[in-house]
Structures are given as structure tokens and as C-alpha cells.
Amino acid sequence: MSRRRESFAVQLNNQRSGPAGRRGSTYAQRLSLAEHVGTATDEVTAPFTSTFAPNEMRQLALVAHNHMKPAMKQFIETYSEILKKFRITGTQTTMKMCKSMWGEDDPAIHYGLTCTSGPLGGDAQIAALMCMEDLGGIIFFVDPLSAHPHQADIDSLLRLANCGNIIVCPNPASASSMMHTLRCALLKGDSARGMIPSFFETLESPAVEEYKHQQAVALANVIKGNSPSAPAPQAAEPPKEVGKSVSFGTEKSVSFGEPAPVEEEKKKKEVADISQTTIDRALMGQSMMFSDARLQALLNNDSDDDSDDDSDETGEVVAVPTAKVSKGLFGIKTKTATKSKTRMNMKKLGKSVRKMIIKD
Numbered sequence: 001m002s003r004r005r006e007s008f009a010v011q012l013n014n015q016r017s018g019p020a021g022r023r024g025s026t027y028a029q030r031l032s033l034a035e036h037v038g039t040a041t042d043e044v045t046a047p048f049t050s051t052f053a054p055n056e057m058r059q060l061a062l063v064a065h066n067h068m069k070p071a072m073k074q075f076i077e078t079y080s081e082i083l084k085k086f087r088i089t090g091t092q093t094t095m096k097m098c099k100s101m102w103g104e105d106d107p108a109i110h111y112g113l114t115c116t117s118g119p120l121g122g123d124a125q126i127a128a129l130m131c132m133e134d135l136g137g138i139i140f141f142v143d144p145l146s147a148h149p150h151q152a153d154i155d156s157l158l159r160l161a162n163c164g165n166i167i168v169c170p171n172p173a174s175a176s177s178m179m180h181t182l183r184c185a186l187l188k189g190d191s192a193r194g195m196i197p198s199f200f201e202t203l204e205s206p207a208v209e210e211y212k213h214q215q216a217v218a219l220a221n222v223i224k225g226n227s228p229s230a231p232a233p234q235a236a237e238p239p240k241e242v243g244k245s246v247s248f249g250t251e252k253s254v255s256f257g258e259p260a261p262v263e264e265e266k267k268k269k270e271v272a273d274i275s276q277t278t279i280d281r282a283l284m285g286q287s288m289m290f291s292d293a294r295l296q297a298l299l300n301n302d303s304d305d306d307s308d309d310d311s312d313e314t315g316e317v318v319a320v321p322t323a324k325v326s327k328g329l330f331g332i333k334t335k336t337a338t339k340s341k342t343r344m345n346m347k348k349l350g351k352s353v354r355k356m357i358i359k360d
Helices: 008-016 027-044 066-078 092-102 122-131 151-164 172-195 206-224 261-272 276-283 292-299 304-308 346-359
Strands: 059-064 088-090 111-114 135-141 167-169
Touching: 027 172, 059 066, 059 092, 059 111, 059 122, 066 092, 066 135, 066 172, 088 092, 088 122, 092 111, 122 135, 122 151, 135 151, 135 172, 151 167, 167 172
Parallel strands: 059 088, 059 135, 088 111, 135 167
Antiparallel strands: none
């Protein structure tokens, strides 16, 4: 007999009452964890001498959203001994924090670029440093609960950081853990370059290699005259004999030596199937414009279908077309030779336009 699955509330209660490693919920456990964190922090923040000069490494960026700036200030105060070993860059507010705590006259401290505020392009400036191969890591305290007017810049910065495969710490927990790695690398020297390689070399995501390959293939296709995404050309089939008919099951025979009659009929039918709505729009000047010469030739065109026109609508048109059809109905001013008022033969003009479209 299968055991009934426990409810989520029961499972959660079991998790809380389980081993201490799963979930530190009691006050004693939280106090013990805080003591361990404090001990580790004291060890990593002790004064030390770096084997690398700040100018030998790429810049380290510090960025924080408004609600995360207090956390960033506390982080800078705690880990100043490590951060001062790098050329620090960042947005305007963060750089002011660093300079107020470290001073601006200390020759041992090398400041990097001071970028503008994030919504005014600061994140884009940091991304530009990365593209110029002068950025090794980003400590970016992101506020996940607020909307940002420069969200596109934030996404671009993080995406480029992934493309460049550089170190990114998006919250205080990851940044604190990274401080241990940075201190260890600065103490060990050249043998520890591999611990923070993005501060010394230009890296890239594994996906970049495939992207570059696709770009090379697209460029080669363009140079050859094919479409950028065109597949490789297949082997050509042997030429067919001229005039020889080939049957494909129930389909009609097709001659390879001459144009297929079925295709010719299909083209003629497509041209002949121009809807009356299209012609009307053309006459109204909505979908085509005629030059003066073409419109005069259209008006003077004598078609064989004149016998089909109504005899009561005839009238000599003495017209001089204006610049464009879009003026008025046709952009034409007309007058008749007689005193009686007559109208332009719309039917005749429509047939003439249809013929001109078919010819084109």
C-alpha cells in the first residue's frame, strides 16, 4: 500500500526540526554562525602586502543601487584592506564613498575611472571599460525589488560580463566570499594568477567561439554572393536534354528546354487577376503616382474597347495633368469642347490603367 504524500506544511516542519545543517533556525545556531563569519572576516581583513601593484591588474568596479548603497558602504569599510590593492572604478556615489573613507592624497591608492550615475550612463561606461579590456571584475549590489529606469543598461552590463567571462558578484554574500579569493591571489603572486585570471587576461564565454564561427560562415556566404544563412551548395544534377519531357506521376509533363507553358499561364493569370479595388486605389492616387507624360499618354490612348463604352458619356477631354495624381481625384483639370457639361469616361480610363499595369 502506497504511503500518502505529506503536505507542504508538514514537510516544512520536518525540515525545521531536522539536522542543524539544513536550516539554522534557532538563536544559538544563528549566533554560532555569526561568530564563524566574524572570525573569517577578521582573518581576511587583516593588513597585508600585495605582490601585485594596482597598475599591474585591471580595474575592479563597485556599483550599488540606491537601496543597496548602505550595504555597499559597510562592505567597503569592512574589506578596505583588499579593495585598496586594486584600481577601483564605479559610479559617482560609490566612488565618493571610497574617496571619503580612503582619502584622495594617498599615493598608495590608485583610483580608476569615476563614471556617472547609473541612469545617466554609468553602467554603460563600465561596460565600455570591459570592451576596452580594462575591467577584471564587478561587485554589483543589485536591488531586486525596485524598478530601474536604466534596466536596459543593467542587462547589457551583466550580459557583456558573461560574454567576457569576468568575475561578477551580484550580492553581499558572493562579494564577501570573493574577498577571500582575492586576498589569497594577491598574497601568492604569479603562481596564483589562475585564481583571478580575468584581472590579467582577456577571457570569453564558451559560447563566443560558436558565435564567431557562425559569423565567419555568414561572411563567407556574403562574399560568395549567397544569402548570409544560405546552406552549402549541393552537387549539380546532370543537364537534361533540350525539349525532352519528363513526367512526375500525375503531374503534367514539363519541358526543360523551353519555358513551361503551365508557368506562363500561371503568370498571365496572376497579372490578369488584378482586383478592381487595386485599380480604384491606383486611380485615386493611393498606390501609384504617374508622371505628366505617362498620364497624358494614358488619356490619349485609343483602345479597341471603345465600342463597349456608353455613348451618352462621351466627351472630348482637353486636359493638362498636374504634377501628381494625389491632387484632388486625379490632379487633372478638364473642360469639354461643347457648352454642355460632360464627365470623364471613368470606365475607359480604368481599362487603360489596367492595360498599363499588365504591360509593366
